[in-house]
Amino acid sequence: MSNAFGRRMLAVAVTAIAVAGFGPTAASSAHAAAVTSQVYVVHGIPATPVDVYVNGKKTLSNFKPGDVAGPLTLPAGSYDLALTKPGEPIAGAILKADGAAIPGGKSISIVAHLDASGTPKITPFVNDTSMVAAGKARLIVRHTAAAPAVDVRAGGKPVFTGLTNPNEAKADVAAGTVSADVVLAGTTTVVLGPKDLMLKEGTVTIVYATGSAEAKNLALVAQVLTGMHQVPGRVPSGDGGAAATGVSAATYILGGVGLLLIIGAVVRLRGRRATA
Amino acid sequence: MPVHAGSLPSAAPQLPPVRLSIAAIAVDVAVDPVGLDARSGDFDVPPSVSRVGWYRYGPGLEATTGSIVIAGHVDSAQQGTGAFFRLRELTAGDIVMVTGQDGQQHEFAVIAREEYAKTRIPLAKYFARDGATRLTLITCGGPFDAATRHYRDNIVITAIPR
Numbered sequence: 001m002s003n004a005f006g007r008r009m010l011a012v013a014v015t016a017i018a019v020a021g022f023g024p025t026a027a028s029s030a031h032a033a034a035v036t037s038q039v040y041v042v043h044g045i046p047a048t049p050v051d052v053y054v055n056g057k058k059t060l061s062n063f064k065p066g067d068v069a070g071p072l073t074l075p076a077g078s079y080d081l082a083l084t085k086p087g088e089p090i091a092g093a094i095l096k097a098d099g100a101a102i103p104g105g106k107s108i109s110i111v112a113h114l115d116a117s118g119t120p121k122i123t124p125f126v127n128d129t130s131m132v133a134a135g136k137a138r139l140i141v142r143h144t145a146a147a148p149a150v151d152v153r154a155g156g157k158p159v160f161t162g163l164t165n166p167n168e169a170k171a172d173v174a175a176g177t178v179s180a181d182v183v184l185a186g187t188t189t190v191v192l193g194p195k196d197l198m199l200k201e202g203t204v205t206i207v208y209a210t211g212s213a214e215a216k217n218l219a220l221v222a223q224v225l226t227g228m229h230q231v232p233g234r235v236p237s238g239d240g241g242a243a244a245t246g247v248s249a250a251t252y253i254l255g256g257v258g259l260l261l262i263i264g265a266v267v268r269l270r271g272r273r274a275t276a
Numbered sequence: 277m278p279v280h281a282g283s284l285p286s287a288a289p290q291l292p293p294v295r296l297s298i299a300a301i302a303v304d305v306a307v308d309p310v311g312l313d314a315r316s317g318d319f320d321v322p323p324s325v326s327r328v329g330w331y332r333y334g335p336g337l338e339a340t341t342g343s344i345v346i347a348g349h350v351d352s353a354q355q356g357t358g359a360f361f362r363l364r365e366l367t368a369g370d371i372v373m374v375t376g377q378d379g380q381q382h383e384f385a386v387i388a389r390e391e392y393a394k395t396r397i398p399l400a401k402y403f404a405r406d407g408a409t410r411l412t413l414i415t416c417g418g419p420f421d422a423a424t425r426h427y428r429d430n431i432v433i434t435a436i437p438r
Contacts, residue, residue, distance in 0.1 A: 041277075043282075059277060060279065063279065066281060066282050066283075067279050067280065067281055067282060068279070068280060068281075068282040069277050069278065069279040069280075070277055071277075072277050134311055134312045134333050135311060175333075195284055196286070197285065198284075198287045199285070200285065201333045201334075202405065205285055207284070208282070220284060221282035222282050222283060222284045222285055223282055224285050226405060226406065227406070229334075229403070229405060230312070230317075231399045231400050231403045232312055232317065232318055232319040232331075232399060232403065233316060233317040233318050234316075234318045234319065234394055235318070235319040235321070235347050235394075235399070235414045235416075236319070236321065236416070237319075237321045237347055237348060237349050237358075237414065237416045237430075238349050238350035238351050238352065238358065238415065238416030238417075238427050239351075239352055239353050239425040240350070240351030240352050240353045240355075240357075240358075241351070241353070241420035241422060241425070241427075242351045242356070242357065242361075243351055243361055243416070243417060243420075243427070244419055244420035245417060246418060
């Protein structure tokens with residue numbers, strides 16, 4: 001598969017070079033070639049290991065239910081996806097999505113799962129990887145199971161209600177461990193869980209409900225994306241001036257008068273400390 | 277392409293540091309868990325210059341990756357010399373002892389001392405959650421602007437587990 005994408009990238013690069021010197025066109029072509037997405041593949045179809053093909057090339061061998069693969073860096077574009085039983089030719093694919101559009105500059109999870117009635121399908125989700133505020137974690141829940149509408153509860157309280165296949169609900173919540181379960185929408189009939197979820201500060205945790213209620217093989221699959229944490233703006237840790245090294249710029253700018261003022265300030269400071 | 281089981285995330289509970297000792301510069305201080313100043317988004321260094329602050333949103337002593345950050349005052353106009361007044365004197369090989377909330381001591385060895393203008397310091401690197409486990413100590417330093425009462429620079433000490 002890397003060869004196929006290599007050739008594709010090469011073709012784009014050659015085009016960009018061929019039009020170089022013609023002004024904005026060259027620049028915009030080069031820019032388009034640089035727009036890639038981080039792509040993950042999530043397997044949510046019970047009891048069905050598969051080989052995964054992207055544009056006719058085998059990308060994953062014997063990919064198991066409940067596993068998460070990636071990231072794969074893909075240029076924006078249209079891709080043909082196919083799943084086969086392990087070792088079988090692509091002509092006998094059990095599931096196909098031709099012309100799947102991958103936008104640029106995103107984090108994307110492509111999920112093989114059952115629809116609400118139990119038929120296998122492929123659904124791409126764009127992951128919200130925007131920054132998470134300090135102290136928080138983002139929880140995204142995706143209904144990708146052959147099951148009716150559900151509510152998701154944390155600590156026994158509904159946090160997402162009426163979630164249906166193939167949709168998601170999300171919230172930024174206080175980081176830490178929560179006990180979560182899934183109930184039939186509007187009821188207290190637990191269909192999954194409760195399970196402890198460790199939501200780490202500044203990360204995105206995506207939980208997929210997979211499997212089939214009828215076949216009694218509902219399961220949770222999780223995917224964690226990191227690096228969305230906030231960084232302090234500054235670390236202000238001193239306003240005394242007693243540890244100053246080098247010569248202050250202010251000394252140069254203000255000259256002798258400034259220097260006298262600084263000395264005056266130090267004297268005042270010393271006076272205050274002596275009386276403190 | 278890497279493949280892993282999509283098991284539910286679990287992690288060791290955070291182990292906050294409670295005390296910091298650096299014999300080389302006669303430091304032995306309490307460590308408070310701190311976050312960000314709600315208004316400015318700045319590191320919320322403890323107001324008392326004789327205490328230092330651990331960034332509680334990042335890794336604690338349980339860390340297997342990333343940067344454990346402790347920042348403290350070099351000094352203050354009101355309170356005088358701070359806990360990290362002599363931080364800049366540390367050199368490679370100096371030992372930093374950090375006591376966890378569980379009473380266990382964790383020993384680190386200094387590997388780097390850096391000084392950056394506050395406008396250019398790569399804070400994302402020092403507050404990273406990934407990369408090798410390390411202890412990052414931060415204070416102020418460099419030239420002092422008496423008009424704004426600000427130091428120009430941050431002093432950053434990096435230490436690794438021994």
